[in-house]
Amino acid sequence: MTLCLGVALFAFNEFFISTALPTAVKEFGGAALLSWAFTLYLVFAIIGGALTANQKARFGARNTLIAAALVFAAGTIIATLATGMPQVLAGRLLQGLGEGIIAGVCYALIPELFPPRLVPKVFGAEAIVWASAAFAGPLISGLLTEYWSWRAAFFVNIPAVAVFIALVIASVGQPKRGAGAVGAVPLLRLFAFGLGIVLISLSNTAGNAYGTAALLVIALSVFITAIRSDRRSPHSILPSCAFANRSALGSGLWVILLMPLAQASGSVYLVYSLQQLWDFRPTAAGFSSALMAMSWSVTAILVASLPSHAVRVRLMWTGPLILCLGLIGLTLAVWSDEHRLVFIGQAAIGTGFGISWGTLSQFLMDISSKEERDKTSALLPTLQSAGYAIGAALFGVTANAFGFDEGASDHVLALSLLAVFALACVIAVASVFFALRTLRLARPGAAGCN
Template sequence: MGDLTRAERRSLHIGVFGLLLGMFLAMLDGLIVGTALPTIAGDLGGLDRLPWVVTAYMLAAAATTPLWGKLGDLFGRKAVFVTAIVLFLAGSVLCGLARDMTQLIAFRAVQGLGAGGLMVGALAIIGVLIPPRDSGRIQSMIGVIMPIAYVGGPLLGGLLTDHMSWRWTFYVNVPVGAVALLLIAARIHPPPAPRGRPRIDYAGAALLTASIVALTLLAGWAGTAHPWTSPQILGLGAAGVLGVAWFVAVERRAAEPIIPPRLFADRDFTVVQTLGFLVGAAMLTVTNYLPQYFQFVQGASPAAAGMLLLPLMFGMLGAQLLTGRLISADGRYRRYPILGGALMTAGVLALLQLGTDTPAPVASALTLLIGAGIGLLMQSSTLITMNSADPRDMGAANGTLMLFRTIGGSLGIALLGSLYAARMAADLTARLGPSTAAHLTEGGVLTPALLPTLPAETIDAVRSAVTDGLHLILYGTLVLALLTFAASWLIREVPLRTTLPPSAPEPDSSPTGR
């Protein structure tokens, strides 16, 4: 960015802020809804389907993330990014209007379709406008919006739920999205899309979507809705594995593959996609189920539950900001994912100390370590991905990283969330009997606001069941953290680029491709 005038740099920074607001929508929605989930379940019923409020969103985002990235490479990144924001806002309004759990889950899927293009679209545009070595300096701008999302998201979600309605956790996206659209339209001017007729990989898109849906349904239904050895689960497993294998074969032959196989020739790129999958599963699961512990066990309101997550959010924020600046200073990055994996493991071990009698300030403080570990891993993996890709593949590369993170989050929420719901139901049944347990989980009685009005025996049973369910989730998260730490040692140190390399030649649009 050194050859730009001061006015041009200022204009670019304003435009990048608009891009980051688009990213902010995805960040905000993933965090603001968490503190509202118990109230949503109480209002609409269907506690057993509550994980799907998150899973439907994550599933749709996962299936479309690489598609948005590739569409941006082919048709123009700015136009595709704006389209994703508009679709996301439409889904947000529909979620706020939902009248039952089925509608909410369906509308969350619509919202997820747009969300799939938010993070990847912003990162792809930044990747072609700013060199990787300088992109760490953009963290100073991310520092403007990330505190609002990471710290203010859970708090705002709690305040809106307490004083207005959980529906406003979706409506609040609209004004933010409108500002983002205005800034991007006026200030962002990325390189034009390649000339010629784009060649869309329809077969790859269909196979990728089918594989993601099959694997996510398997994770959500196995052991709960259907036994692990049932025809439904075995069929989903076979469909998922065969779909992935077929997808890989199709991508090797496609003229414009959604996920270019050449990206995985770079070892660091391959490793950080694995890290993205593992970290996505850990982050989404923990941030969506800790608020339930704080509300049901600690007796916190939705707003207070958001406040109790501040150490986790500050840890994540501080680690991302510091990592970006340190990497920009010397161009070295290998140490940060290793340290992130170690801190994430230590953080999960700390959270396993949570119990029904843990003081709320102690429980809140114990979230700091895992937040710092996640922040280190997310920031370093993003910079490594951008450094590993050619400009022609910037959208596909960032889309692949977002895909792996989103799939990890989707599968983590579906699998661990199902185990959480099953453990809660089993504990409540054992202590209170089948009819009372069913009344609590399906009858709209089990909400943080109504819990104090229930008999003391029921309150104790609920607090114990929620804690046991959280511990089960944390044991699964510990496995993810250990795998993350082990994989991070495979990263090699490659100097970050200090300039933007020339774009690859435009693809030939002739029928033969030659």
């Protein structure tokens, strides 16, 4: 319950805020700052995730979770009582930092608190939380915003935080290691990772494709430099084999990054395309997102029920493959002007994540050394968020290069979406390659860290 509520804070908050925030913007003005409310949350969630292992080792899981929950609550109160967009942005910043740490610690606690046979069921339970958030989040937030106030949709997080803190006190033990067990907080590398995400977010606001591409290249350079610097540090943020060419862990982390990156194509453009190309109403168009979440949850539960861990691992590579098939379905839907393929594609995408996500997460935790397991566990939700951010920017560049615009004709819109989903298919193919490579490198004697 504690771990699922930690995930629920993130999941429900995402849907609460996305539904209620436009109303706050109308009250305060400052529509130009709307995107920053999401950008700052994402940037500091990723920074918080990168900081998780350091803080957990220094203060213990219980103290870190309580402190992060209080930071999240402080951000929620600031945003709820805001009198203008600057206070909303400050609140969102603190929400992101607190939730990034909460998500990272909750992932890190899974292999500590549960035996291996129960870990898949924990991931299945968390998939149910996400599906519930996809269905109930917009509904609850919409009703609160429409019949009471957008502030109520923000403040509803506070009772959940109070329950979460009580559960943490009851179920998470005191730290076994005292302060001073780790090095100083790597502020420069944290700043570099945050700067990279900011540059990616800014690329979406660039005036032309060249400016956008330039910002993405700079962001990539920042990430590469930061990762190389981190590998040389005695107190690294990332696992030592992160993204390494000849490491099962390195290849597996590429899958964790590339799958949500590919799926971001649908998250950003699918609902819009259903409304513009096929005249779907918002509710009907939003059903496609709920269908993906429902498919993910049902499949995750079925996979978690398999008695053999070895079978789950052997099936792991099929998740990216089914994701790729689902994205091909979205591409064919636009190409053939057949909207029913969208729903088949979305169901396949959710199935792909449901088959592989929990198993891959457990697999990467298991193959990490005991000393670096916390770093690996905390990195998983952070990479997922980074994948969505990078995907949104990359597909934005692609769509704009093909003439995507609010006033574009249906032909131009369809051409832009074809390019977006085709690129997503290529990225999904890369995730299949890395998934197969992960299984091959995990064989005894095959793994290295080069």
